[in-house]
Amino acid sequence: MLLKLFTFSLLLRLCLSVPDDFTTLLSFKISADSSSSLPWSSSSYPCSWLGVTCHPTTHRVTKLILNNSNLTGSIQTLTRLTQLRYLSLHHNYLSMIPSFSSWPNLKHLYLSHNGFSGEFPAGLASLHRLVRLDLSYNNFSGQIPLMELAQLPHLVTLLLEFNSFTGTLDSGGLSISPLAEFNVSENALSGKIPDFLVNFTVSSFSGNSRLCGKPLPLDCYNGGFHSKPVAGNDVNGKSRVLGMKKKVRNSIEMMIISVCVVVLISTLVIVTWCCYRFKGKKMKVKNWYNGKYGAVKPKESTVDDQEMVCFEGCRGFDRVDDLLMASAELLGKGSVGSTYKVEIAGGDVVVKRVKLRESISTRAKKRNIAGYLRGNIGGLRNLNVLSLRAFSCSKDELLLVYDFLPNGSLFTLLHGNRGPGRTPLDWSRRLKVALGAAKGLAFLHSRKLVHGNLTSSNIIIDNLGNPCISDIGLSLVLQMPSSLNSPYRAPELVQATHNSQSIKSYTKKCDVYSFGVVLLEILTGKTAWMEGEGNLVNWVEGSMKQEDWKWEVFDFEMLRYKEMEGEMKALLEVALLCLVSSPSQRVEMVLVMKMIDDIKVKDMGSGEFQESISNGTLTSGSSSFSEN
Numbered sequence: 005m006l007l008k009l010f011t012f013s014l015l016l017r018l019c020l021s022v023p024d025d026f027t028t029l030l031s032f033k034i035s036a037d038s039s040s041s042l043p044w045s046s047s048s049y050p051c052s053w054l055g056v057t058c059h060p061t062t063h064r065v066t067k068l069i070l071n072n073s074n075l076t077g078s079i080q081t082l083t084r085l086t087q088l089r090y091l092s093l094h095h096n097y098l099s100m101i102p103s104f105s106s107w108p109n110l111k112h113l114y115l116s117h118n119g120f121s122g123e124f125p126a127g128l129a130s131l132h133r134l135v136r137l138d139l140s141y142n143n144f145s146g147q148i149p150l151m152e153l154a155q156l157p158h159l160v161t162l163l164l165e166f167n168s169f170t171g172t173l174d175s176g177g178l179s180i181s182p183l184a185e186f187n188v189s190e191n192a193l194s195g196k197i198p199d200f201l202v203n204f205t206v207s208s209f210s211g212n213s214r215l216c217g218k219p220l221p222l223d224c225y226n227g228g229f230h231s232k233p234v235a236g237n238d239v240n241g242k243s244r245v246l247g248m249k250k251k252v253r254n255s256i257e258m259m260i261i262s263v264c265v266v267v268l269i270s271t272l273v274i275v276t277w278c279c280y281r282f283k284g285k286k287m288k289v290k291n292w293y294n295g296k297y298g299a300v301k302p303k304e305s306t307v308d309d310q311e312m313v314c315f316e317g318c319r320g321f322d323r324v325d326d327l328l329m330a331s332a333e334l335l336g337k338g339s340v341g342s343t344y345k346v347e348i349a350g351g352d353v354v355v356k357r358v359k360l361r362e363s364i365s366t367r368a369k370k371r372n373i374a375g376y377l378r379g380n381i382g383g384l385r386n387l388n389v390l391s392l393r394a395f396s397c398s399k400d401e402l403l404l405v406y407d408f409l410p411n412g413s414l415f416t417l418l419h420g421n422r423g424p425g426r427t428p429l430d431w432s433r434r435l436k437v438a439l440g441a442a443k444g445l446a447f448l449h450s451r452k453l454v455h456g457n458l459t460s461s462n463i464i465i466d467n468l469g470n471p472c473i474s475d476i477g478l479s480l481v482l483q484m485p486s487s488l489n490s491p492y493r494a495p496e497l498v499q500a501t502h503n504s505q506s507i508k509s510y511t512k513k514c515d516v517y518s519f520g521v522v523l524l525e526i527l528t529g530k531t532a533w534m535e536g537e538g539n540l541v542n543w544v545e546g547s548m549k550q551e552d553w554k555w556e557v558f559d560f561e562m563l564r565y566k567e568m569e570g571e572m573k574a575l576l577e578v579a580l581l582c583l584v585s586s587p588s589q590r591v592e593m594v595l596v597m598k599m600i601d602d603i604k605v606k607d608m609g610s611g612e613f614q615e616s617i618s619n620g621t622l623t624s625g626s627s628s629f630s631e632n
């Protein structure tokens with residue numbers, strides 16, 4: 005028993021000290037995968053994502069293979085994956101490379117066919133386990149640090165062809181002993197090939213016109229560019245010949261330089277043009293509906309049978325066609341459908357495209373969906389609910405139009421871009437989001453509506469930091485229940501058999517449970533899908549069994565608000581009340597809202613929170629709910 009407790013706490017320590025690879029992968033996806041080529045869904049276990057391999061016990065990412073994935077930009081984020089052994093990113097459009105020093109365990113590194121440029125990356129000395137290094141087909145320049153490479157005891161493969169490396173292959177007399185595969189062809193290297201490389205074939209060195217010595221046919225002292233130093237003007241005849249040679253060489257050099265300048269300028273023009281074009285393509289997609297993002301229907305039929313239902317008028321898009329013809333940008337693909345930002349004269353809107361499943365393509369069921377959206381959702385206007393502006397329901401597809409809010413979801417605010425460069429989300433903003441979301445959900449419940457799939461991803465933050473709940477009732481009316489092992493799923497739903505998990509079994513109390521999970525995310529800064537310990541709820545409950553638990557549970561970004569500890573504990577208590585496993589014992593949303601409101605107003609000191617919740621708020625709160 006004692007031993008078990010000990011191992012458990014050890015595991016917990018381990019968990020806490022380990023950076024969250026899940027978040028790292030997600031933020032890499034956000035920064036590098038603007039074309040959404042990686043089929044990674046934040047609702048599945050990250051170690052099962054395509055291209056990701058984890059260590060079986062520590063659950064850290066050890067292998068990442070993302071070749072041919074249209075990735076762009078920097079790979080700086082990936083330096084947080086400190087347990088990587090194998091990294092393959094060939095055939096992408098990546099351009100910025102960090103120092104190697106963050107990957108002390110790396111054995112295989114494949115970065116060929118990208119747009120990396122600049123000097124050979126620093127930090128080679130840390131890669132003492134490196135076996136294969138492939139930097140070919142990039143735009144690297146400067147010297148090849150052969151002296152440092154010679155320090156790597158296991159290096160077998162070194163591929164550097166098709167770059168712009170200059171300088172010599174001087175290794176300071178050292179050799180890379182296990183080297184079996186070597187290629188520096190098509191660079192701008194010069195000088196003598198060192199002895200330890202002479203047994204590689206000519207094709208390893210071709211395309212470097214100033215290299216000489218074995219195995220190349222060019223001898224280094226006769227005819228090679230690296231000519232023997234000649235003593236000055238001792239003999240008249242000799243010096244005259246030398247002078248003429250010099251003149252010829254000067255003019256050749258002049259020619260080479262001017263050719264280089266012309267090439268450089270045209271390259272610059274081409275690169276600028278390419279960048280410009282590429283950027284343009286990424287940002288805006290004309291005719292998005294039928295374009296490369298995979299529409300299924302011919303344009304003509306969409307116009308005819310799709311009627312647009314507008315609430316409070318549709319500024320600039322009274323016909324479905326107006327939306328479909330506008331420029332759009334893919335924001336994301338979720339479990340229910342794809343989301344686009346569409347540019348309309350009356351202001352940007354968000355369009356959600358939901359492909360209807362076979363089972364609900366009948367006319368009656370469609371009418372049911374339209375009736376629900378028209379009667380229950382369309383008219384909802386609340387500060388904390390994202391307004392549905394319009395919708396249109398065709399034979400096999402549903403289009404939902406919302407206002408565009410630039411700040412993104414609570415999920416990205418909490419978990420996106422973790423690490424250097426992130427602006428931490430301060431405590432008062434977190435509390436504001438918690439309260440606003442509670443108000444929004446309580447408002448829905450007061451209208452006899454349930455949300456059905458509340459997660460941090462469908463709480464959207466407006467430009468004033470107010471949270472707005474979106475996708476209300478969507479998963480229920482579309483009969484797309486969240487997956488069985490979703491951490492947001494209330495225990496009574498998990499226990500229900502697969503067939504009986506219908507709309508009827510979903511109650512307001514299920515929403516309350518999901519909200520409790522969102523509160524834990526706000527407090528811990530961790531995603532609801534956690535590795536190892538099962539999920540966030542189990543993890544928090546486990547951590548609280550420890551003697552001295554408090555600061556291990558809370559997000560380290562809030563360490564600076566230690567004086568607010570009382571408020572944080574109070575919010576944690578509220579979360580735990582939402583997470584009570586028996587639905588009948590679980591609090592109502594009205595009370596949750598009242599309790600969170602009280603945290604803010606009272607500004608309690610630490611220690612008093614438990615008392616105030618059990619004595620005051622819980623018993624007196626129910627009557628004071630007011631709609632806004």
Ligand SMILES: *[C@@H]1O[C@H](CO)[C@@H](O)[C@H](O)[C@H]1NC(C)=O
Nearest residue numbers: 039040041042072073074296
């Ligand atoms: C990358 O982009 C091209 C062209 O846009 C597309 O054909 C290809 O499927 C994309 N690759 C992946 C892995 O999505």
Ligand SMILES: *[C@@H]1O[C@H](CO)[C@@H](O)[C@H](O)[C@H]1NC(C)=O
Nearest residue numbers: 069070071072073092094095
């Ligand atoms: C990535 O490369 C490996 C081997 O280099 C190959 O087996 C795999 O199919 C490639 N994946 C993609 C998406 O191209």
Ligand SMILES: *[C@@H]1O[C@H](CO)[C@@H](O)[C@H](O)[C@H]1NC(C)=O
Nearest residue numbers: 118119120142143168271275
């Ligand atoms: C690399 O440089 C060459 C010319 O030096 C240029 O043609 C090419 O487009 C560059 N590649 C990338 C991916 O930037």
Ligand SMILES: *[C@@H]1O[C@H](CO)[C@@H](O)[C@H](O)[C@H]1NC(C)=O
Nearest residue numbers: 179198199200201202203204
């Ligand atoms: C190159 O090959 C020759 C003959 O096979 C051998 O004697 C020599 O040791 C080799 N040199 C190196 C550096 O491996």
Ligand SMILES: *[C@@H]1O[C@H](CO)[C@@H](O)[C@H](O)[C@H]1NC(C)=O
Nearest residue numbers: 165186187188189205207208
């Ligand atoms: C070196 O790379 C070039 C260009 O890809 C290739 O043609 C050549 O066969 C390679 N040489 C060796 C020894 O791999």
